[in-house]
Amino acid sequence: SKSCDDIGEIATMEAKALFSESRKHSQQQNAPEKTTPFQERMKKIAWCELTGKGNLSLMSAPLDHKYAQRLAFFQIASGSVYQSNNVQTKKSLLMISATISTSSRSNKPDFNHFKDELGIGFKTPVTELMIPSSYPYEKMVNLIIPKNMPQPKYSSDAKAKSPETEEYYRTVAETICKSLKNVDGNSLVLCSSMWSVDYIANYVEEYVKKNKLYVEVLNQLHGQSVDRMVNRMRSGVQPQKVMIGMQSMWQGIDLQGEALRGLFIVKIPFQTPNHPLTVERSKAWFELYQKNYFSDVSVRQACSMMRQGLGRLIRGGDENKEYGVVVCFDPRFSAPKGERKAYMKEIEAAFPEGMLKTRTMVNFEEVEEHVKTFFDEKKKLRASSNNIRESEEEELQVVGIGV
Numbered sequence: 001s002k003s004c005d006d007i008g009e010i011a012t013m014e015a016k017a018l019f020s021e022s023r024k025h026s027q028q029q030n031a032p033e034k035t036t037p038f039q040e041r042m043k044k045i046a047w048c049e050l051t052g053k054g055n056l057s058l059m060s061a062p063l064d065h066k067y068a069q070r071l072a073f074f075q076i077a078s079g080s081v082y083q084s085n086n087v088q089t090k091k092s093l094l095m096i097s098a099t100i101s102t103s104s105r106s107n108k109p110d111f112n113h114f115k116d117e118l119g120i121g122f123k124t125p126v127t128e129l130m131i132p133s134s135y136p137y138e139k140m141v142n143l144i145i146p147k148n149m150p151q152p153k154y155s156s157d158a159k160a161k162s163p164e165t166e167e168y169y170r171t172v173a174e175t176i177c178k179s180l181k182n183v184d185g186n187s188l189v190l191c192s193s194m195w196s197v198d199y200i201a202n203y204v205e206e207y208v209k210k211n212k213l214y215v216e217v218l219n220q221l222h223g224q225s226v227d228r229m230v231n232r233m234r235s236g237v238q239p240q241k242v243m244i245g246m247q248s249m250w251q252g253i254d255l256q257g258e259a260l261r262g263l264f265i266v267k268i269p270f271q272t273p274n275h276p277l278t279v280e281r282s283k284a285w286f287e288l289y290q291k292n293y294f295s296d297v298s299v300r301q302a303c304s305m306m307r308q309g310l311g312r313l314i315r316g317g318d319e320n321k322e323y324g325v326v327v328c329f330d331p332r333f334s335a336p337k338g339e340r341k342a343y344m345k346e347i348e349a350a351f352p353e354g355m356l357k358t359r360t361m362v363n364f365e366e367v368e369e370h371v372k373t374f375f376d377e378k379k380k381l382r383a384s385s386n387n388i389r390e391s392e393e394e395e396l397q398v399v400g401i402g403v
Contacts, residue, residue: 041067047276061277064288070119102303103349106132113300135314137354140323142374146175146364147334169196172329173203175367176264180215180242182372185261186233189244190309192269197221201244220245234259251308256315261324263313268330268347269305271298299343306350323378325371334361
């Protein structure tokens, strides 16, 4: 019966006690005075996370994830060398994926993040090829960028959200609620933190109850598996469904047709700045690579995640079945040119070119109406297409009778 905050405080106390005991134990050991460069890179960062319905998980990850990935890759790559009649022969590796490039531009792909993470292309030449998408995004999608959004201010304390930040999320949640009834199918809300998932899901649930809407809210934090929630989304639109989540929701989900017609992106998917993993890696990154962690890792990962997230909506090339709206709320998308962050060029390059052609900037109060207009036009096109098809079938029947 404890609230989320109470559980979080208990988890924090338990975590502190756990790490205190661990520190005492390590101090009692005769640890070497110096560590090797390899040991430094392979140090583990450990932290606790509150997941699901108050479950406390102890997590760990290498300090230098890039170095760890390179080691793992070269162990795999070494299998491409084999012995034949006492002669060592090298086989080439072919790596194929829809999102290896952080850019969606087929004429200007960017494989640098992928190559850098695996440590390839420094000495051995790499052949790169990006095949253009055949999807007519300009006919299938309407990209909506709300303007005049409240400007969030972020605190170093994850629990202490500023009034400006709460106003931002309240505006996002309210706009989503008002838009849902106009979406011709189910919707997906992609967040970048547990706090935002919890806030928006609770807001939507209250709105649905208050207005007696026939809508089912699927909250990733309520302990259901992603597979189970995805199956609910595929089960139909009676009731209409909205799935709200983070991380795993951005990638690997296949929802076709009316199972997903509305995609709402709350924020650019940057790593949470005060997450222990981000904090510790940021401190060590310049010493390891003489680069800024945010520009070297965070921006590139955000580009890759954005490409993944945008790919949830259109799952095929049939524009009569695959279509919908994408609403990106982050104020950085609508900032004036003189105030735009330098990295926004890289973020926007993650969007398919055809999708960017449909970009519409409107005041956030007008998002609801633009969503309605898009789906109304799609209904008219479908009705027109059905009438043409019926006319053609009638003509064929008349010709058949005449013969």
